[in-house]
Amino acid sequence: MANRKVLLLYAGYGDGHLQVSRALREGLRDRGIDSVLxxxxxxxxxxxxxxxxxxxxSSYTWFPHVYGWMYGATNRLSPEHALLNRLNSLGRSALRALVDREKPDLIVNTFPMPALPVNAGxxxxxxxxxxxxxxxxLSKQADVYYVATEDLAKELHSKGVPAERTRVSGIPTLERFRRPVGCDRIHARFGLSARKKTLLVMAGAAGIPAEWEQMSDGVLASPELQTVFVCGHNRPLRLKLEAAYRHAAQVRVFGYVEDISMLMAVSFALVTKAGGVTLSEALTANLPAILFRPVPGQERANAHYLASKGAAMIAMNGSELSHHILRLLRDEPLQRHxxxxxxxLRQPRSAETxxxxxxxxxxxxxxxxxAVEASSPLLAQT
Structure with a gap:
């Protein structure tokens, strides 16, 4: 009998949804289930x-509050609103064709896909x-929701999702985030000193704050610290940082790093934006995060949630960022806490679950x- 097949749907707004789909493909493959991304x-x-x-x-640099307003406004709309009805039609024909061609046994969304439903059964x-x-x-067509935490399961229940349709799994991450290679090999590969603590700064598409240039000298001058900038596909930023720190032996600058889990494994802290998948990877790697000026919307909500649980700190300006880095560098009780x-919070086997x-x-x-009948008007109208 042919293997079961799962259609994994994602969207390319940031790298996170793709990484979750890859983690799920990894877990499904281990169970003899084929998948199509x-x-x-x-x-x-x-x-x-x-x-x-x-x-x-652009929203991160030029108009974050516009993005935040749109996030909040659409979150409050009735499911029958004309705008959402229009959004809910996007991609439906393409999805129907995909289903006809691939004949999957299951569809998995790692992004709030608007095109469902397409095919009964x-x-x-x-x-x-x-x-x-x-x-x-939220959709009454979903048989089950996999969520990051018990708190999120309760949030969905408050919005009308029956408890039997939620599973607390964590946000899926690739296995390598919990099984890194030896630290000596990582230090050698990235040209790092095993005698210094490593600060990992995920700059990427969002760039780095202008305040960094004013506060970085004091932070980077710490003799016990070395800093790694990962710029992703942002080539202008990489070239700018390479020029700025070409004589700084304690600074390394990289573009896109395929196996970021290696750098997480040898770092004492991560400076990043508050994307849910990056934060889940940091949790899996046991890595405290400093979240710089989280954008209004889901990232601000992510930041406040992890900060409220003691797993992250929020910096709204360069002074706070510098303070948090140096405090975490030297305050061992804070590190332990x-x-x-x-x-x-961590769910290291989330993809397996x-x-x-x-x-x-x-x-x-x-x-x-x-799908099971919804228990609230919110889902009943979707």
Whole structure:
């Protein structure tokens, strides 16, 4: 008998949704389940997708509050609102064609896909990739939601999702984040000293704050510290930092790093934006995070949630960022407290948990593709 097949849908707004899909593919493959990864918006509406990607990147620098306003406004809209009805039609024809061609046994969303439902009898699962739930994630067509925390499961329940349709799995991460190679090999590969503590700064598409230039000299001058900048695909930023720190032996600058888990494994702290997947990877790697000026919307919600649990700190300006870095560098009780907090949140086998649950339900046939009736008007109208 042919292997079961899962259609994994993601979107390319940031790298996180793709990484979650890859982690799920890894877990499913270990259970003999085939998977097909598809960026549905890019496939069905390439011009719209390109515009949205540019808007997503620009929002961090030029108009974060506009993004935050749009996030909040759409979160409050009724599911029957004309705007959401229009959004909910995007990609539907492409998805129907995909289903006809691939004939999957299950559809898994790692992004709030608007095109469902497409075909009665195919079960649908949703893997939330943040520590909060925008209403666009919710659909009465979903058989089950995989969520990061018990708190998020309660949030979904308060919005009308029956408790039996939620699973607390964590946000799926690749296995390598919990099984890094030896530290000596990592230090050698990236030209780092084993005698210094490593600060990992994820700059990427969002760049780095202008305040960094004013406060970085004091931080970088710390003799016990070495700093690694990862610029992702932001080539202008990489060239700028390489020029600025070409004589600084304690600074390393890289572009895109495929195996960022290696750098996480040897770092004492991570400076980053508050994307849910990056934060989940940091939790899996036992790495405290300093979240710089989180953007209004899901990232601010992520930041406040992890900070409230003691697993991250928020810096709203360069002075706070410098203070947090130096304090975490030298304050061992704070380091222990944050790692203890991380231990209470981390789900290092999240991808395995989701994959195992999917395999069990596909084998048993308990998912019929006919969603359970919603218990609130919010879901009943979707």
């Amino acid at each position: 598809v960026d549905l918006i890019a496939l069905s509406h390439p011009c719209l997708d390109a515009f949205c990607r540019r808007f997503y990147r 195919i079960p649908v699962c949703t893997v939330l990739t943040d520590f909060t739930a925008h209403s666009r994630w 944050m790692r203890d907090s991380i231990a209470r 989701v994959a195992a649950d999917i395999a069990e339900h596909l084998a048993s046939g308990r998912w019929t593709g006919k």
